[in-house]
Amino acid sequence: MKPTNRFPMLALAVFMVLTLIMAACTTPPTAEEPQATEAPATEATEAPVEEPASDEPVELVLYTSDGVEWLTFVADEFMKQNPGIDVTVMNVAWDEFDTKMIAMNTAGTPPDIWTSWGPSGFMDYYARGLIADLTPYIEASNFDMSDFYPEVVDYFTIDGKIYGIPHTVGAAYIFYNKDMFDAVGEPYPPTDWNDTSWTWDRMLDVCSKIAYHDEADPANSTWCVSRGLYPVNTYAWLWDKDIFPQSIYETGYAEEANLSDPELLEIFQKYQDITYEYHYDQTGPEWMATGGDPFVMGKTAMQMWGVWGFDNTFTVEDFKWGVAAVPYGDPNADRKVHIYANPWMLSSQSRHPEEAWKLLAFLSSPEMHLDSLNRGTTPLARKSLMDEFYAMVPYMTAEELDEVLNGAIEHGQIAPATSIVGWGEINNVLGTAFDAIENGTDTAANSLPAFEDELIAKLKELKATYEK
Amino acid sequence: MKIKNVSRRRRSLALREYAAFYGFVAPWLIGLLVFTLYPLLASLYYSLTDFNGVEMNFIGLENYVKMFSQPLFYQSLWVTVRYAVVVVPLNMVAALALALLMNQQIPLLSFWRTLYFLPSIISGVASAMLWRWILNPDMGLLNSLLMLVNIESPRWFWDERWALPAYWLMSLWSVGGSLVIYLAGLQGVPTALYEAAELDGANAWQRLTRVTLPMISPVLLFSFITNLISSFQIFTQVFVISGQGSGGGISLGGPNNSTLMYVLYLISNGIRSNRLGYGSALSWVLFLIIMALTMLFLRLSQRLVYYEDESVR
Structure with a gap:
């Protein structure tokens, strides 16, 4: 072969090798250079470190899947007050939130601050070593935490270290259509969480007067109560029961679960009966066919919702509505209600932790929180802003709202998605386990026990994976 | 010099x-x-590490060993095989039948061709949402028609016995892509061959089986292989129709894992659960399965496929 014929192959080979080397230079952190493992959440950021002076502008990424308008305002205000710090608000879709974050961490350009507005919860980020201990920053900057609900601050405090600054907070409530209650002459559900007369059975009594089921054309039906609590195990909390041991909400892990306890099976049968025995709630296909949210459309009298229910009900114009406590399953039991709270977190891998904290503190200041409240419909974790929120809610007095919102926090327990490591995976197993109940193809007693081993295996797998 | x-x-x-x-x-x-x-x-x-997006340690073949001990891995493989075994031939027969019709001199030919091709350019997400409506057991179009003729309506996506057949049915929606390829193949068959067959007394069926199919057999093989690969990679439809975000009360890949396709299992583990190492191993196994099947069918097809130019074998 002539030398000139050999050249293209040689050139191509050199080109490929060079390109691969170039590509390899961008390799993510490997076992030899782990960023997170060297700075796990429990040990991250012992104390704020002064960044060396540099002429280069500091670039921060504020990562979110919601509230872009407010966050852009925050970023603009912050940059005005802090020349030399450039803040980018990165908005991604909810279901891409974690994927993108993985990619950014892998590429060595992690977002600097974010809140749990993606599928992963606070404990997931903590277990993976992604969030920094904020205590030294809070102390060094004298950041005032006294205005936040202490119960909520506790949710984000591990071993005495604070890993998140609370932002929104709320519980699970019953949103109800006052007009539909008035039409049948029934009193409204109570705002007092200690009112033990408001029970699951009492709720069914009310429903028997309100609901109307049209077998031939379900679209003509009137529903009574939509079961929108998430996740499904929290229904058992109304009876002070649970699929998981209590320790899971404290440590994030468990190696036990119960899907065969007769009392639990009875509770989940009641959950199914609302739809398939009494037709007080819609089936999945009926819900789809409604063409919108049945409560907002005035087709159902009550809606069990998390705090995000305020977002939906604020759009209602055709009827008066109210917010009440969820019912007791057993009036003699210590019923719990789950708290949804979102903290803002600082990346343990941030390249500018000082500036990132400055941004986080600015974002969490009373002024910015007030601005957030005025732009949105969700209560914030600052006690001093509750009156502002009460003034926004129609059809209810401040006293009623104070009773129902603060009462929930007193009876509350942080939601599983926030407090359990790998909740998404656990919930996948639960989702499959509850298919038969949700679709009415089998009873709780016949379907749930078969999934107990799988659920326990998943819990053990997660514990082994993350504790390692 | x-x-x-x-x-x-x-x-x-x-x-x-x-x-x-x-x-x-x-x-x-x-x-x-x-x-x-x-x-x-x-x-x-x-795939040889426990990479979770943050940490990465070399663990050898552990992911592969783990995979073969997971019941859901086998379930996802079994569901995908059942999907592919029905959908590949179903799509080929439907697309070929339509292509044969479209190859006739019928009125409004361009309109029909466009009409049948149109669904295949609609995004998977949009068509999945549409089919969720069509197959709604209580108020869907198909069940309403079935009720008119007193046929008991299945609950389709909401019943584990009927969920996979619902996806089989739904796959017919996108036969337009194959249809266009078949049509091009049919139009490349020399008319002289049909004339000669007619002179020899061949009827329509014989002309189809002895002339048309052998002449378009390379196209059929191409379509078979591409359909097989896409069947093994089905994801979007199931992801949109099932899962929490769907709001229809079906778990991801449910009910009861009856529609847990392989790629859904892969994404669920690899991306949503941050097990990128395990997900990579799953994707390599899928690659090997698809490659093995492709090579097997290419080998098996050697005697069945007719190439005018023998050098292309």
Whole structure:
């Protein structure tokens, strides 16, 4: 072969090798250079470190899947007050939130601050070593935490270290259509969480007067109560029961679960009966066919919702509505209600932790929180802003709202998605386990026990994976 | 001396030609190497690690060993095979039947061709949402029609016995892509062959089986292979129809894992659960399965496929 014929192959080979080397230079952190493992959440950021002076502008990424308008305002205000710090608000879709974050961490350009507005919860980020201990920053900057609900601050405090600054907070409530209650002459559900007369059975009594089921054309039906609590195990909390041991909400892990306890099976049968025995709630296909949210459309009298229910009900114009406590399953039991709270977190891998904290503190200041409240419909974790929120809610007095919102926090327990490591995976197993109940193809007693081993295996797998 | 100068000039010209060549192909080559080859090799390496997006430790074949001990891995494989075994032939027969019809001189031919092709260019998400409505057991179009003729309506996506058949049915929606390829193949069959067959007394069925099918057999093989690959990679439809986000009360890949397709299992583990190492191992196993099946069917098809130019075998 002539030398000139050999050249293209040689050139191509050199080109490929060079390109691969170039590509390899961008390799993510490997076992030899782990960023997170060297700075796990429990040990991250012992104390704020002064960044060396540099002429280069500091670039921060504020990562979110919601509230872009407010966050852009925050970023603009912050940059005005802090020349030399450039803040980018990165908005991604909810279901891409974690994927993108993985990619950014892998590429060595992690977002600097974010809140749990993606599928992963606070404990997931903590277990993976992604969030920094904020205590030294809070102390060094004298950041005032006294205005936040202490119960909520506790949710984000591990071993005495604070890993998140609370932002929104709320519980699970019953949103109800006052007009539909008035039409049948029934009193409204109570705002007092200690009112033990408001029970699951009492709720069914009310429903028997309100609901109307049209077998031939379900679209003509009137529903009574939509079961929108998430996740499904929290229904058992109304009876002070649970699929998981209590320790899971404290440590994030468990190696036990119960899907065969007769009392639990009875509770989940009641959950199914609302739809398939009494037709007080819609089936999945009926819900789809409604063409919108049945409560907002005035087709159902009550809606069990998390705090995000305020977002939906604020759009209602055709009827008066109210917010009440969820019912007791057993009036003699210590019923719990789950708290949804979102903290803002600082990346343990941030390249500018000082500036990132400055941004986080600015974002969490009373002024910015007030601005957030005025732009949105969700209560914030600052006690001093509750009156502002009460003034926004129609059809209810401040006293009623104070009773129902603060009462929930007193009876509350942080939601599983926030407090359990790998909740998404656990919930996948639960989702499959509850298919038969949700679709009415089998009873709780016949379907749930078969999934107990799988659920326990998943819990053990997660514990082994993350504790390692 | 003169010969040496000419040779040097030639070499210089050749070098400039190569430089120009690689300059022009560089964007494509860089793209291939950085965005295809590098991720491919990286995923192979990740499959040997416990990479979770943050940490990465080499664990050898542990992911592969773990995979074969997971009941859901076998379930996802079994569901995918059942999907592919029905959908591949179903789509081929439906597309071929339509292509044969479209190849006739019928009124409004362009309109019919466009009509049948149109669904295949609609995004998977949109068509999945549409089919969720069509197959709604209580108020869906199909069940309403079935009720008119007193046929008991299945609960389709909401019943584990009927969920997979619902996806089989739904796959017919996108036969337009194959239809166009078949139509091109049919129009390439020389009319002289049909004339000769008619002169020999061949009826319509014989002309189809003895002339048409052998002549378009390379197209059929191509369609079979591409349909097989896409069947093993089905994801969007199931992801949109099932899962929490769907709001229809069906778990992801449910009910009861009856529609847990392989790629859904892969994404669920690899991306949503941050097990990128395990997900990479799953994707390599899928690659090997698809490659093995493709090679098997290419080998088996050698006697069945007719190429006018034998050198292409």
